[in-house]
Amino acid sequence: MSLLELDDVSVTYRIASGEVPAVRGVSLALDAGAALGVAGESGSGKSTLAMALLRLLPKDAQVGGRILLDGEDVLTMKWGRMRAVRWAEASIVFQGAQHGLNPVRRIGEQIAEPLLVHDLAKPEAARARVAELLDQVGLPAWRARSYPHELSGGQRQRIMIAMALACSPRLIIADEPTTALDVMVQAQVLTLIKDLVAEHGISLIMISHDLSVLADVCDQLAVMYAGRVVEHGPSAEVFHDAKHPYSKALAAAFPTVGDPVSRMAPKGLGGDPPDPMELPTGCAFHPRCPVALDTCADLDVRLWPAGPNRTAACVHARVDEEVAS
């Protein structure tokens, strides 16, 4: 059984001017110890999906479908159970560490808090655990006495990772964990995440708009567009041989050093992502798609098999059935 199973998950925000379908029918599974990357442009629904996993969405968000964590549906859990699950079984690292830390409390107290709140350690054992966690994220034990403003952005993000690890969760959700950091520090933090999840056998969901980062850290990739997963498969295959034209454009937008010259000059995608309140008919990507057919505007688009262990929501990628063109 998968550690995490998403079955037809949808999230709709109800706002004054109507309904915003931010996530639409997402089904994904994550095995214990595996790492799944979720990619997509700004507004594609990645953060909404991540927040839905731990029921951290605001009240105006209506969530449908099933989110099974070790077989237990997160969406129907009692609040007491939900609070126990957060940190202890699954924790989340947000982008921009400085916003997540309390500026007037010492780092050590903040890392120890989830341990004390969940009654997983007495104060003395928690202090020892804080030193151990600081060591795991590459910081000296004396940093426990520092305040957040005494640390760099990269060090603060390491603290957030230490907090996420504190209760030894089985799943960590990392939402753009390195976006606010400079390139060198980004690489260090990514290596740290990669090493820690491998060492502790933790499952990881990492969210980013950068497919190359996800391909480096994750085994599987899901690409989101307008609230839907439009491609899913082994990360190296999706990154180097995308089947969906949107994933192709996204992969081409992040060439890596050493790539052949052909990949260094990607054709940019025209247009903007659609407003979720005014989604195009059929395939939501068709107005921007360089290979769209007339029929794509009316298509009942779904994730079709697109090769071994791969799916893509594009008629050009289907391998199972005859398609109308």
Ligand SMILES: Nc1ncnc2c1ncn2[C@@H]1O[C@H](COP(=O)(O)OP(=O)(O)OP(=O)(O)O)[C@@H](O)[C@H]1O
């Ligand atoms: N609280 C909210 N109320 C109404 N609409 C929202 C709310 N939060 C997000 N949205 C809308 O839901 C859609 C998905 O947003 P979301 O933040 O999940 O996307 P994202 O892919 O994570 O983008 P980014 O990379 O910019 O964080 C967007 O159209 C956004 O405007």
